Amino acid sequence: xxRSVFEEFRNRDLVRGxxxxxxxxxEGRTNPMTFxxxxxxxxxxxxxxxxxxxxxxxxxxxxxxxxxxCVTPVGYVDRAVACARLPETITATFGxxxxxxxxxxxxxxxxAKGADIRIVYSPLDAxxxxxxxxxxxxxxxxxxxxxxxxxxxxxxxxxxxxxVGNFSVLSAHKTIPNxxxxxxxDPDLGIDGFLCPAHVSAVIGADAYRFLAEEHGVPCxxxxxxxxxxxxxxxxxxxxxxxGRSAVENEYSRFVTRGGNARAQELLSRVFVSADTAWRGLGxxxxxxxxxxxxxxxxxxxxxxxxxxxxxxxxxxCLCGEVLKGKIAPADCPLFASACxxxxxxxxxxxxxxxxxxxxxxYGQ
Amino acid sequence: xxxxxxxxxxxxxxxxSHQLLDELIIPALSGIPxxxxxxxxxxxxxxxxxAFTTDSYVVDPVFFPGGNIGDLAINGTVNDLAMVGAxxxxxxxxxxxxxxxxxxxxxxxxxxxxxxxxxxxxxxxxGDTKVVPRGKADxxxxxxxxxxxxxxGLEISGSNARVGDKILINGTIGDHGxxxxxxxxxxxxxxxxxxxxxxxxxxxxxxxxxxxxxxxxRDPTRGGVATTLKEIALQSDVSITLxxxxxxxxxxxxxxxxxxxxxxxxxxxxxxxxAFVAPDAAERILEKMRRHPLxxxxxxxxxxxxxGGGKVRMETVVGGMRAVEMLSGEQLPxxx
Numbered sequence: 001x002x003r004s005v006f007e008e009f010r011n012r013d014l015v016r017g018x019x020x021x022x023x024x025x026x027e028g029r030t031n032p033m034t035f036x037x038x039x040x041x042x043x044x045x046x047x048x049x050x051x052x053x054x055x056x057x058x059x060x061x062x063x064x065x066x067x068x069x070c071v072t073p074v075g076y077v078d079r080a081v082a083c084a085r086l087p088e089t090i091t092a093t094f095g096x097x098x099x100x101x102x103x104x105x106x107x108x109x110x111x112a113k114g115a116d117i118r119i120v121y122s123p124l125d126a127x128x129x130x131x132x133x134x135x136x137x138x139x140x141x142x143x144x145x146x147x148x149x150x151x152x153x154x155x156x157x158x159x160x161x162x163x164v165g166n167f168s169v170l171s172a173h174k175t176i177p178n179x180x181x182x183x184x185x186d187p188d189l190g191i192d193g194f195l196c197p198a199h200v201s202a203v204i205g206a207d208a209y210r211f212l213a214e215e216h217g218v219p220c221x222x223x224x225x226x227x228x229x230x231x232x233x234x235x236x237x238x239x240x241x242x243x244g245r246s247a248v249e250n251e252y253s254r255f256v257t258r259g260g261n262a263r264a265q266e267l268l269s270r271v272f273v274s275a276d277t278a279w280r281g282l283g284x285x286x287x288x289x290x291x292x293x294x295x296x297x298x299x300x301x302x303x304x305x306x307x308x309x310x311x312x313x314x315x316x317x318c319l320c321g322e323v324l325k326g327k328i329a330p331a332d333c334p335l336f337a338s339a340c341x342x343x344x345x346x347x348x349x350x351x352x353x354x355x356x357x358x359x360x361x362x363y364g365q
Numbered sequence: 366x367x368x369x370x371x372x373x374x375x376x377x378x379x380x381x382s383h384q385l386l387d388e389l390i391i392p393a394l395s396g397i398p399x400x401x402x403x404x405x406x407x408x409x410x411x412x413x414x415x416a417f418t419t420d421s422y423v424v425d426p427v428f429f430p431g432g433n434i435g436d437l438a439i440n441g442t443v444n445d446l447a448m449v450g451a452x453x454x455x456x457x458x459x460x461x462x463x464x465x466x467x468x469x470x471x472x473x474x475x476x477x478x479x480x481x482x483x484x485x486x487x488x489x490x491x492g493d494t495k496v497v498p499r500g501k502a503d504x505x506x507x508x509x510x511x512x513x514x515x516x517x518g519l520e521i522s523g524s525n526a527r528v529g530d531k532i533l534i535n536g537t538i539g540d541h542g543x544x545x546x547x548x549x550x551x552x553x554x555x556x557x558x559x560x561x562x563x564x565x566x567x568x569x570x571x572x573x574x575x576x577x578x579x580x581x582x583r584d585p586t587r588g589g590v591a592t593t594l595k596e597i598a599l600q601s602d603v604s605i606t607l608x609x610x611x612x613x614x615x616x617x618x619x620x621x622x623x624x625x626x627x628x629x630x631x632x633x634x635x636x637x638x639x640a641f642v643a644p645d646a647a648e649r650i651l652e653k654m655r656r657h658p659l660x661x662x663x664x665x666x667x668x669x670x671x672x673g674g675g676k677v678r679m680e681t682v683v684g685g686m687r688a689v690e691m692l693s694g695e696q697l698p699x700x701x
Contacts, residue, residue, distance in 0.1 A: 049682070
């Protein structure tokens with residue numbers, strides 16, 4: 001079998017060597033170093049490869065708010081459900097949104113009751129759906145960070161140039177740096193460093209985290225998703241901590257530059273404007289969301305698809321908010337694996353394939 | 366949530382399917398819990414043991430790389446019989462056709478069924494055909510039932526795994542699910558990923574000559590290798606350790622899984638068998654499997670490590686440890 005370049009980053013000896021280096025750096029510490037991985041894909045990778053079982057007691061990894069479906073508030077799910085119930089409407093969504101519970105229903109439940117809800121892998125697929133079904137309204141659920149938002153922007157530009165009138169996007173796009181600011185100054189968390197997202201950073205560039213290192217004194221390492229990447233990122237953070245430095249370092253230089261992807265950034269600024277937005281568990285965070293700009297209002301489902309949305313109701317007893325802030329581990333929630341399971345999720349973190357609770361449930365420890 | 370609704374996940378072969386069976390279907394029909402069940406029922410009449418099984422096929426698309434719904438329907442039932450150690454003898458075929466379906470395509474599907482039956486050495490002996498109005502079914506659904514006979518007194522069952530048993534598989538995982546998925550989603554792949562759909566009775570016959578060194582046979586279809594191993598761990602009340610580095614996996618399947626966010630451990634197979642075998646016979650059985658045309662890439666992927674627990678753990682490729690659970694919800698609907 002041909003070996004791919006990625007397999008080098010899963011090399012057992014390489015990984016063992018990195019784990020040894022981390023052990024050496026953490027030796028003799030009374031308080032463990034606490035590092036937060038911000039991105040849901042990191043969370044998955046850490047569980048999937050059993051990375052925690054390779055780390056010494058002196059290093060603690062906590063998961064942050066990096067799962068886009070998880071941080072989307074209940075009110076958004078309710079609006080999506082209301083859209084899905086409209087006649088002659090096709091709701092197009094990434095699969096992860098299907099099972100997220102709203103206040104009283106979910107997209108999965110609406111589909112079982114007869115709503116036309118399609119799972120797509122790209123917003124362009126949703127646009128094709130609209131073109132193939134001119135008699136119907138197609139609403140795409142735009143959920144994601146700076147990684148997915150540019151493709152949505154490109155889709156809206158395409159929709160305009162092809163004059164597709166029956167397509168709109170319900171945008172809940174979010175941007176990652178500002179929530180990190182809030183988390184970095186939370187004394188309960190005591191974050192000693194951030195493993196910064198890989199794909200998001202490919203778009204926004206490593207320099208986007210400089211304020212964290214320079215103003216808040218928190219070491220940052222942009223890190224890839226493979227096991228050796230993650231351990232290398234942890235080692236680089238541990239080194240900064242032991243040397244008393246805080247800087248933005250780039251472990252993932254094979255994809256991430258300091259300035260990011262200018263073309264993607266241009267798409268974002270053309271179609272979206274930065275806005276204050278609500279995060280599940282974190283509340284409203286200034287300048288942390290992407291709203292569809294005036295110029296593209298005709299595609300903004302919030303403006304052009306009138307629906308009555310029920311009063312949002314957070315699920316009782318659900319501690320997703322605390323999990324998303326990294327304050328508790330999934331298993332510390334009293335509902336975890338008892339009242340809340342992937343089949344009957346109470347909170348979004350148990351639903352998404354990038355959710356901390358789903359990862360903890362599926363991969364255990 | 367409205368608990369009255371049947372969800373697609375209830376047909377996934379994973380945890381929700383088990384729930385529906387345990388809570389509704391089995392209490393109403395037979396009373397034997399799903400955890401005590403195998404791929405086929407083993408019955409006895411006048412001192413003669415035989416195996417009986419049934420399965421329905423709703424795969425979408427009907428034609429996919431490496432097969433179509435026809436050979437899938439024959440091989441699936443042949444394999445369910447083989448997994449209890451029976452020799453498939455006779456199969457019935459129920460066709461449910463949607464008004465407007467193509468005679469030419471039906472002909473092609475029937476030809477594939479006949480060829481698959483010939484290859485497996487089983488006769489198609491009874492059948493039924495229904496046509497429903499357009500929109501009331503999707504093109505074609507097939508049900509097959511099968512009867513198999515025994516030439517030995519072996520008890521092959523999911524409850525027979527013992528501490529020390531080695532776990533073997535006859536080749537790469539996830540090929541069927543990804544082939545169907547790629548076709549359905551119109552993914553244009555550089556690599557040719559074909560379904561592994563095949564009759565396993567020949568290969569099973571070869572290794573059954575090892576007698577009671579063969580403890581458990583099961584084909585990891587819906588729910589994939591992970592769900593099947595978890596079922597066996599629970600059924601035999603043992604704990605299993607899997608070695609990720611030893612799992613045969615095509616690079617292209619790994620790639621598609623990464624792109625679509627799927628875990629190959631949960632992707633369906635249609636020509637694979639997981640065999641739990643006695644440790645002292647394991648190497649010899651592995652060699653036998655490798656000599657069979659359907660087993661060239663056979664591998665030893667794990668072992669039963671301790672009694673009790675019903676747990677499956679996996680040593681990951683980088684040396685970490687993690688749990689392996691059953692499929693939850695739907696990973697890929699209508700895969701078979």
